Amino acid sequence: MRYLKTAAILTFAVASPTLAEDVTLKMATIAPSLGQAITMATFANIVTDNLDDVAIEVSGGGAATLHQLEVARGNLDFSMTSPVIYNLMVAGKAMYQGEPEAPKLSENVGLLMWFPYGAYHFAVRADSDIEVLDDIEGASIFLGPQGGGAYNAARGWVEATTGLVVGEDYEAIKANWQTGYQAFLDGKVDVYVNGCLDPCGQFIQFTETEDVRFIGPESHADEAVDEWLGKWRYRAEVPAGLYEGQKNDAPVMSFDTAVGIAVRSDLDEETVYRVTKAFWDNIDQVTSDAPWAKALDVEFAASKRGLMELHPGAARYYREAGVLE
DSSP: OOOOOOOSSOOOOOOOSSOOSSEEEEEEESOTTSHHHHHHHHHHHHHHHHOSSEEEEEEEOSOHHHHHHHHHHTSOSEEEEOHHHHHHHHHTOGGGTTOTTHHHHGGGEEEEEEEEOOOEEEEEETTOSOOSGGGOTTOEEEOSSTTSHHHHHHHHHHHHHHOOOBTTTBEEOOOOHHHHHHHHHTTOOSEEEEEOOSSOHHHHHHTTTSOEEEOOOSOOOSHHHHHHHTTTEEEEEEOSSSSTTBOOSSOEEEEEEEEEEEEETTSOHHHHHHHHHHHHTTGGGOOOOSHHHHTOOHHHHTOOOTTOOBOHHHHHHHHHTTSOO
């Protein structure tokens, strides 16, 4: 399988609303080392390998919340999305509250497919005196890139389960995915957060030289937690015994959600149909045994989650595949 180049900085020209033959579509995703970005790059590779007149160029780095705005503006063709961040864009809330045009722009963002994000892992060194999330008062934490969906979700889980507020009760460092992970490797932060499908590459690497312990809240059975989870997040356990250097002797409760590939709504139906079909008709080209590969499922991909609607081209394929009425 041919792998596309990634770049840390996104500098894209505005794409036209309609496409001619032999076109290059632009996709942005998060840090290339993360499982969700690997899923999206694999999607791009399969489509490019199986369509003679369409190529997808992938750039990695930055926040999916910002990439989604660029899709809506026509500067990108594809980005990562989630039910939560799209709903927030529609409402102009959270990371979009400073973008007054976000609700209107959301009308130009459609869905191509969903796939599982993976449980959020709150990790500390095995010898840390932080034993549960409730112990992080005064600690330094990497929650994810500030302004991104992962940061917003991790911060929300901590507040809903423990009552601890970022910036008041604990410090969240400002860093991208690469520097946040490096800060944990270097012992500069007490807690590192990463959502992924186990086994995650970052924890495989970390436990080659050090032991890790995953932490959860003292309690998660609370009305405030249920309210925060809403319809599109759900409780998910991080099992024990995943990594050789993992010191948990029991599963740890956390949460999970779905993420997806967003596509600009004004990309023509035929192109999106062919792109969607090229991926799912050639899914057997994914030869990886990695957990993200095993989690790809066409019914999950077409499921209704939040306010985001399938692009008509994607919906056409899923109807033909028998997973959408």
